Amino acid sequence: MCRLGLMWSNAILSIIPASLLASAAVEGRVELPKSHGAPVQAKRYEIVTKGGVLSTQPPLAVVYLDGNFPRPVSAPVKQVAQKDLTFIPALLPIQVGTRVEFPNLDDTYHNIFSYSPAKRFDLGRYRAEERPIPSEVFDKPGLVTLRCDIHEHMRGLILVLNTPYFLITDTEGRFRLSGLPEGHYTLRAWIDSRTTREKPVDLKNGQTLHVDFP
Amino acid sequence: MKLHAFSLCVFACTACAFDIDDALDRLDSALTVSAFQDNLRARLSGTVDLEFYNFQQPAPGLIDSEIENLFNPRFTLFLDAQLGSQIYFFAQTNLDRGFDPSDHGAQVRLDEYAFRITPWKDGRFTLQIGKFATVVGNWVPRHLPWDNPFINAPLVYENVTAIQDKYAPYSPLDFIYGPYYYGKYTFNPVIWGPSYASGFSISGKLGRFDYAVEMKNASLSSRPESWYVTENGFENPTFSGRVGFRPNEAWNLGFSASEGSYFRREAERTLPPGRDIDDYREFVLGQDASFAWHHLQVWAEFYEARFQVPNVGDADTFAYYVEAKYKFTPQFFGALRWNQQLFATINDGYGHNDHWSPDLGRIDIAATYRFATHAQLKLQYSFQHETTAPGDDNHLLAAQFTLRF
Numbered sequence: 075m076c077r078l079g080l081m082w083s084n085a086i087l088s089i090i091p092a093s094l095l096a097s098a099a100v101e102g103r104v105e106l107p108k109s110h111g112a113p114v115q116a117k118r119y120e121i122v123t124k125g126g127v128l129s130t131q132p133p134l135a136v137v138y139l140d141g142n143f144p145r146p147v148s149a150p151v152k153q154v155a156q157k158d159l160t161f162i163p164a165l166l167p168i169q170v171g172t173r174v175e176f177p178n179l180d181d182t183y184h185n186i187f188s189y190s191p192a193k194r195f196d197l198g199r200y201r202a203e204e205r206p207i208p209s210e211v212f213d214k215p216g217l218v219t220l221r222c223d224i225h226e227h228m229r230g231l232i233l234v235l236n237t238p239y240f241l242i243t244d245t246e247g248r249f250r251l252s253g254l255p256e257g258h259y260t261l262r263a264w265i266d267s268r269t270t271r272e273k274p275v276d277l278k279n280g281q282t283l284h285v286d287f288p
Numbered sequence: 289m290k291l292h293a294f295s296l297c298v299f300a301c302t303a304c305a306f307d308i309d310d311a312l313d314r315l316d317s318a319l320t321v322s323a324f325q326d327n328l329r330a331r332l333s334g335t336v337d338l339e340f341y342n343f344q345q346p347a348p349g350l351i352d353s354e355i356e357n358l359f360n361p362r363f364t365l366f367l368d369a370q371l372g373s374q375i376y377f378f379a380q381t382n383l384d385r386g387f388d389p390s391d392h393g394a395q396v397r398l399d400e401y402a403f404r405i406t407p408w409k410d411g412r413f414t415l416q417i418g419k420f421a422t423v424v425g426n427w428v429p430r431h432l433p434w435d436n437p438f439i440n441a442p443l444v445y446e447n448v449t450a451i452q453d454k455y456a457p458y459s460p461l462d463f464i465y466g467p468y469y470y471g472k473y474t475f476n477p478v479i480w481g482p483s484y485a486s487g488f489s490i491s492g493k494l495g496r497f498d499y500a501v502e503m504k505n506a507s508l509s510s511r512p513e514s515w516y517v518t519e520n521g522f523e524n525p526t527f528s529g530r531v532g533f534r535p536n537e538a539w540n541l542g543f544s545a546s547e548g549s550y551f552r553r554e555a556e557r558t559l560p561p562g563r564d565i566d567d568y569r570e571f572v573l574g575q576d577a578s579f580a581w582h583h584l585q586v587w588a589e590f591y592e593a594r595f596q597v598p599n600v601g602d603a604d605t606f607a608y609y610v611e612a613k614y615k616f617t618p619q620f621f622g623a624l625r626w627n628q629q630l631f632a633t634i635n636d637g638y639g640h641n642d643h644w645s646p647d648l649g650r651i652d653i654a655a656t657y658r659f660a661t662h663a664q665l666k667l668q669y670s671f672q673h674e675t676t677a678p679g680d681d682n683h684l685l686a687a688q689f690t691l692r693f
Contacts, residue, residue, distance in 0.1 A: 111322030114331035116368045118378045118400070119421060119429040183537045183580060187618055189309070189660050196618035198582035201537040219313075221661060267310060 098277035099252035102285040104135040104263045106247045113227040115159070131164040135287075136233050136264040137249045138167065138240035140272070145171045146238070149211060153177060154220065154230055156184045161220055161230030167240045167264075168212060168232060175209040178202045185223035192216025192234055199224070217267055233264055252282075263287040309660040312693045319693075330369040335692045337362040337433050341389060342685040348650075348672055349446035350388035350481070352473055360389040364432075376404040387481070387512040388446075397512075399484050411493045419515060421482040422508060423489055423500035423530050424544040425589050426576040431482045437613040437623030438654045439668045439686040441481060444591050444607035447629055448475045449645045451509060453551050456558040456568075456598040460637045463600045464644055476509040476550070478572065478593045478607060478629075483508050485515040487525070501529040507550040507570045509595075514552055524549040524566050530574075538581055544574035550595065559598050568596045583615040603644045604632035619659070625652040631676075646677030662692045 109132050150172045155162045157179040168174065178184045178200060186208070187196040192215065197208040212218065212234045220230035243249045243263075251261075256279050262272045271287040319332040339360040347353050362384035369377040380400040386392050387399070402418030421428045427445065430436050440446060450467050452475050457463035467475055483504075491500035506514040507526045514520045526548025533541045551565040559565065571594045579586045590608040597603050607629035615621040627650045633641040654668040670684040 110317060111320060111329055112326050114320060114329045114368045114370055116331075116333070116366070116378070117376065118366075118368070118380075118402075119431075181537075189619065189658070194618050196583070196615060198615065199537075199580045199585070200582065219661075267313075 097252075097279045098254040098256055099250065099282040100137075100139075100254065100261055100275060100277070100285050101250040101282060102248075102287070104137065104243050104247040104249065104265065104271070104287040106133045106135060106243070106245075107265065107269075109133055113229070115225070115227045131160070132245045133266075134165055134245065135243045135247060135249075136165070136167040136235075136240055137243060137251055137287075138235050138237050138262055138264070139251065139254055139275075140260040140262050141237055143237050143239070145169070149173045151175060151209075153207075154232065155179050156186070156222070156228070159222075159225050159228060161228060163242075164229070165231045165233070165242065167242060168234055169238050169240075170215055170234055170236055171211065171213060172234075173209050173211045174232060175207040177207045178204065183224055184228075186220055187223055188218050188220055190216065190218040193218045193232075196223070219267075247287075261285055309662050312662040315693055327372050328369070330367065332365065332367055333693060334363065334365040335433060335690055337364070338689045339389065339439065340687045344680065344682050346472065348670070348682045348684050349440055349443075350448065350477070352386065352388060352390040352392070355391055358389060358391060360385055362433075373409065374406050376406070378402055378404075413490070413492045415488065415490055417488040419484055419486040419517070420489070421484055422479070422504070422528060422546075423491065423502050424479070424483075424508065424528050424546055424572070425530070425574050425591075426540065426542060426578050426587055427589060428482050430587075433666075433688060433690045434664070434692050437611070437621065437656065437666075438625060438652050439666055439688045440652070440670070440684075442589065442609040442611070442625065443627035443629055443648070443650050444589070444609065445477060445479050445481055447477050447607070447648065448472050449477060449605065449631070451476045451550070451570075451595050451597070451603065453510060453514070454555050456551070456555055456560070458558075458599060460600050460634055463597060463603075464634070464636060464642050467645070473511075476511065478570075478591060478605060479508040480511055483510070483515070484512070485510065485526070486517045486520075487522070496534050498532040498534070499529070500532075501527070503527055504548070507548040508546050508572055509550050509570055510552075520552070526570075528572075538579055540576075540578045542574075542576040544572070544576065546570070546572040546574075563598065568598055570595050583621075585613045587611045600634060600644075603634060605645070606630045620655070620657050623652075623654045623656070626650075627652070643676045646674040648672060648674045663690070664692075665689050 152168055152172055153175045154166055155177045176186050183199045183201055185199045193212050195210050200208055215234045215236050218232040222228040239254055241249055241251055254277050256277050258276050260272050261275045262270055264270045273285055275283055322329040341358040343356060365381050367379045381398050383396050400420050402416050402420040404416040406414045427442060450463055485504035485506040487502055487504035489500055489502035504526045505520050505522050528546035530542050530544040549566050550570040551568055556565055573592045576589045588610045593605050595603045609625055609627040611625040613621055613623040630647045631643045631645045634644050636642050650670055650672040652670045654666055656664055656666045658664040666688040668686045672682040
C-alpha cells in the first residue's frame with residue numbers, strides 16, 4: 075500500500091514541471107545604461123511617408139541562471155511582431171530550441187533577417203496575412219540581431235539561452251527570479267552585446283537571495 | 289585550388305565582417321543625436337564604395353573615361369533629421385571622381401538636400417523643397433549602391449542619345465551623326481540618373497493610391513550641372529508627376545509624365561532666329577510595375593519620350609527594362625536585367641529615313657554577397673548590342689565593394 079502510494083506520488087511529481095517544485099528565488103537590481111534616443115528613419119526616396127516619431131525603446135537587462143539545463147521536450151513558441159515599423163518586443167530572451175514567430179502587423183511588407191553567427195536566416199518579404207506565420211527555431215545559444223531589409227532603422231534582439239530560468243528586468247532594472255532549483259550556480263545579467271555581469275549564487279529551497287549588479 | 293582559396297578568402301572576410309559589423313552598429317548609435325526629449329533627432333550615415341570597371345571603348349553608358357580599366361572610389365555622407373512628427377530634412381554629399389564614373393580628379397558635391405513637411409499623420413499631403421531625386425518611375429528608391437542590385441543604372445537612365453542640351457543641331461544630318469564626331473558628354477540620355485534637380489514636390493497617399501507632382505528647374509534629361517539653382521534658375525521649369533496604385537503589398541503600379549524644356553541657356557545663340565529654348569521641350573510618359581514575394585523582386589519600367597529638336601522636328605524614342613532579383617541565401621543574391629531602347633526614324637534631309645540614334649539592347653547580370661549588414665561585394669557583367677548601327681558590341685565587367693555605416 076505504502077509502495078503504491080510512493081509510485082503515485084512519483085508519477086504526480088514527474089508530470090509537474092521542475093520549476094514548480096523548486097522554491098529558491100533571487101531578487102535585486104541591475105544598473106542599466108542611460109536611455110538612448112529613438113532611431114531616425116531614412117525616408118529620402120519614399121514618395122509617401124507617414125509622419126510619426128519612432129518610439130524610444132528603454133534599455134532593459136536579461137537576468138538568467140546559467141547552467142546546463144535540459145532542453146524543453148516540445149519546442150515553446152514565442153512571438154516578435156512588427157508593428158509601426160518596430161519590433162515588439164525589442165528584446166526577447168528564449169531558451170535554446172524555442173520557435174519564434176514573426177507576425178507582420180503593419181500594412182506594408184517586412185523582410186526580417188539576421189546575419190548573427192547564432193542564427194542566420196532571411197524570411198523574405200511577407201505581408202500581414204501570411205500563413206503560416208513565418209518562424210524560425212533557435213537552436214544555438216547566443217545573441218541574434220534582427221533587422222528588416224526594407225526598413226533600415228528596425229532593430230530587435232533575441233538572446234538565446236541554455237537555461238529555462240530567465241527574465242527581463244523592469245525599466246528600473248529590478249528583477250525577481252523565482253522557482254529556481256537548489257544548488258550552486260552563476261547568475262548573469264546581460265545588459266548589451268558587450269556587457270554581461272555575473273555573480274556566483276548558492277540557492278536553497280525556501281530562501282530568497284538578494285543580488286545587485288552595480 | 290583557386291576556388292578553395294576564394295572560399296577561404298570569403299570565409300575570412302565574413303568572420304572579420306562580424307567584428308566590423310558590431311563596431312559599425314556602435315558607430316551608428318554614436319552618430320545619432322537627439323534633443324528636446326527626442327523631438328529633434330539627427331543621424332549621420334554613409335557609404336564607402338570602391339568600384340572597378342573594365343570595358344571597351346567607347347565607354348558604355350555615362351562612363352566618361354578614355355582608359356579601359358577604371359577605378360572609381362566614392363565616399364557618400366547622408367544626414368537625416370526629424371523634428372517632431374511633421375518635419376524631415378535630408379542631405380547627401382559625395383566625394384568622388386564625378387557624378388558618373390570618370391577618370392577625372394576628385395570633386396566634392398552636395399547632390400541632395402531637401403526639407404519636407406507632412407502636416408497630417410496619414411500622409412495625405414507632403415510638401416518637399418530642395419534638390420532631390422525625381423518622382424518619376426520606380427528606379428529612384430533603389431538607385432544607391434547598397435539598394436541597387438546592379439552597379440550601373442537601367443539603360444534609359446544612362447544611354448547617351450543624339451540629344452544635346454548645349455547646342456542646337458544645324459541640320460538633321462548634324463543631329464544624327466553628331467555623336468560620332470563630338471565628345472560623349474555633349475549629349476544626353478532620356479533621364480539622367482536619378483535627376484537630382486532643384487524645386488519642390490507635393491505628394492500624398494489616398495487609400496491604395498498615391499500621387500506625387502514636382503516642379504524642377506531642369507528637365508529629366510538635363511546634366512548634373514544643370515540641377516543646381518545657382519547654375520540654372522526656374523525660368524523654364526519642368527513639371528513631372530506620378531500616380532501609383534498598390535492593389536496589395538506585393539504589387540505596385542505607376543504612371544508617370546514629365547514635360548519641360550531641355551536646352552541649357554548657352555544653347556540659345558544656336559537656335560533658329562526668333563526661337564527660344566522654351567520652344568523645344570522634352571515629353572516623357574512612363575509606366576512602371578513592381579512585384580515582390582518572399583525572396584523574389586521584379587521591377588519593370590517603360591518610357592515613351594519625345595524631344596522637339598530645332599531644324600529637325602520631333603525625335604521619338606521608346607525604352608524599357610525588366611529586372612529581377614532573387615535571394616538564394618540570406619547573404620547571397622543574384623539579379624538579371626534586360627534593357628532595350630528603340631529610336632524612331634527621321635528624314636535626314638536627303639530623302640533617307642534614319643534612326644536618330646542606334647537601337648540597342650543590353651543584358652546585365654549581377655551577383656552580390658553581403659559579408660555582414662554593413663559590407664557587400666557586387667560583381668556585374670553587361671553585354672550591349674547595337675542593332676541599327678555599325679557600332680561594336682560592348683562588354684562591361686564591373687566590381688563594387690560597399691561599406692555602409
